[in-house]
Amino acid sequence: MDWFQKIITISDSKRGFLLITNHIKDQLLEVSNFKIGMLHLFIKHTSASLTINENADPTVRQDLETHFNQSVPEDANYYKHTFEGSDDMPAHIKSTTIGNSLIIPITKGSLNLGTWQGIYLCEHRNHPHTRNIVATINGIKF
Amino acid sequence: MDWFQKIITISDSKRGFLLITNHIKDQLLEVSNFKIGMLHLFIKHTSASLTINENADPTVRQDLETHFNQSVPEDANYYKHTFEGSDDMPAHIKSTTIGNSLIIPITKGSLNLGTWQGIYLCEHRNHPHTRNIVATINGIKF
Amino acid sequence: MDWFQKIITISDSKRGFLLITNHIKDQLLEVSNFKIGMLHLFIKHTSASLTINENADPTVRQDLETHFNQSVPEDANYYKHTFEGSDDMPAHIKSTTIGNSLIIPITKGSLNLGTWQGIYLCEHRNHPHTRNIVATINGIKF
Numbered sequence: 001m002d003w004f005q006k007i008i009t010i011s012d013s014k015r016g017f018l019l020i021t022n023h024i025k026d027q028l029l030e031v032s033n034f035k036i037g038m039l040h041l042f043i044k045h046t047s048a049s050l051t052i053n054e055n056a057d058p059t060v061r062q063d064l065e066t067h068f069n070q071s072v073p074e075d076a077n078y079y080k081h082t083f084e085g086s087d088d089m090p091a092h093i094k095s096t097t098i099g100n101s102l103i104i105p106i107t108k109g110s111l112n113l114g115t116w117q118g119i120y121l122c123e124h125r126n127h128p129h130t131r132n133i134v135a136t137i138n139g140i141k142f
Numbered sequence: 143m144d145w146f147q148k149i150i151t152i153s154d155s156k157r158g159f160l161l162i163t164n165h166i167k168d169q170l171l172e173v174s175n176f177k178i179g180m181l182h183l184f185i186k187h188t189s190a191s192l193t194i195n196e197n198a199d200p201t202v203r204q205d206l207e208t209h210f211n212q213s214v215p216e217d218a219n220y221y222k223h224t225f226e227g228s229d230d231m232p233a234h235i236k237s238t239t240i241g242n243s244l245i246i247p248i249t250k251g252s253l254n255l256g257t258w259q260g261i262y263l264c265e266h267r268n269h270p271h272t273r274n275i276v277a278t279i280n281g282i283k284f
Numbered sequence: 285m286d287w288f289q290k291i292i293t294i295s296d297s298k299r300g301f302l303l304i305t306n307h308i309k310d311q312l313l314e315v316s317n318f319k320i321g322m323l324h325l326f327i328k329h330t331s332a333s334l335t336i337n338e339n340a341d342p343t344v345r346q347d348l349e350t351h352f353n354q355s356v357p358e359d360a361n362y363y364k365h366t367f368e369g370s371d372d373m374p375a376h377i378k379s380t381t382i383g384n385s386l387i388i389p390i391t392k393g394s395l396n397l398g399t400w401q402g403i404y405l406c407e408h409r410n411h412p413h414t415r416n417i418v419a420t421i422n423g424i425k426f
Contacts (some may be wrong), residue, residue, distance in 0.1 A: 003320045003321070003423065003424050004320075005320045005391060036145045036146075036147045036278065037145070038278060038280065040322055040387055040389060042387070042388065042389050042396070044397065044398030044399075044401065045398055045400070045401075046336070046337050046338045046398070046401055051238045051241075052188070052237075052238075053188050053234055053237060054188045054234055057223055059223040060223045060231070060234050062222055063220070063221050063222055063223050063231050063234070064234065064235060064238060066220045067214070067218070067220075067235050070218075070220070071213065072351070076351070078347070078350045078351075078354070079347050080343035080347055081341055081343040081344045081346075089347050092337055092338055092344050092347070092348065093347070093351050095336075095337060096335045096336075096337050096348060096382060096404075097239060097381060098239070099241060099335075099383060100401075101386070101387055101388075103184070103243055103245065103387065104243075105147065105182060105184050105276040105278045107147060107276070112184070112186070112276050113186065114188070114274070115186075116188050117186065117187075117188055117242075120238075134391070134396050136320065136321075136322060136389045138322065138422065138423075139145065139280075140145050178287045178288075178289045178420065179287070179420075180324055180420060180422065193380045194330070194379075194380075194384050195376055195380050196330045199365055201364035201365040202365045202373070202376050204364055204365075205363050205364055205365050205373050205376070206376065206377060208362045208363075209356070209360070209377050212360075212362070213355065239381060240380060240381070241383060244385070245385055245387065247289065247324060247326050247418040247420045249289060249418070254326070254418050255328065256328030256329055256330070256416070257328075258330050259329075259330055259384075280422065281287065281422075282287050
């Protein structure tokens, strides 16, 4: 049984839904040591989020961005939290709707994702940010 | 301390919110060996999701289906990802909104669900699918 | 390696998004014993939820309440589950949208939250309720 933890940094994340599966895998070569386990990814911010969705067609990511912009409007007349700009309160709402953490099972040394599943960073602010993700692995090694 | 992992298959899942608590429990008799632990359920698909909600009145499940059909429309004029049919892009959006995994605490050999809580498979495609769920248990045995 | 589990009770939770970070920390002094680990919080109800969002400006919490009231209307003409009142079916929908559990990494004896992150209880019913949260810690001690 073993634990492993590190911070993974995404520099200059741009607004939108960004496929980060390969970046996460490259930063977590330790996954290959685990026979069974779980990887927990936790983004330490309140205006970005993490999700899992289709890893193939980039229009899925564009449509997700458009959908959440439609369903969480900027400058709604009932917002009180407005002093950080039009994109700020929508970013908080999207973060709570989508969620700030993921758990992915580890099986025989690999992330046990479905064929079409990829890991997304969802950046909800206009200006690029540096985003920190705490990665925690827990499992039994080979 | 111990780990257990298996794939649970739901055959022919039909569109809608489906109560699968008993199916999950029947497939995971190993839960009864754990004094304290966590069960992680992870659906390996991007157009279905998992949630926990009321286990009694079936109209809760019907209303959830209707609500998400209202709030995530088919054939929105801004969708670009349309070649797999009208139900495809909404399925991806619902999957990201609802989420693809659950963690349920284990206490004294049982899932520590509230009285009214049941596990739902949310099938967002029109055609029945076979859905695979990775179940991972981690805890201390009696 | 060690496990710890207890029930944390929130008495008289009032409708809205309530910051409970300090209450959770005060009830979980055991976190300080863990070098690396995870805290799982699981609310045992289907009309309340848990999320992480900004811990500073209270208008973020007010705007979240207003947004979800706009996007999940009361008395929608398609609701069938109506016998427990106008706030009941919207509460179930919000619970599935926001989610009923959180996982927070533990690092060097503390919850590894970002500077601006706080833990929220989201109470979706009008009448105050007593809400039970199962807290499960798993990790390696110092």
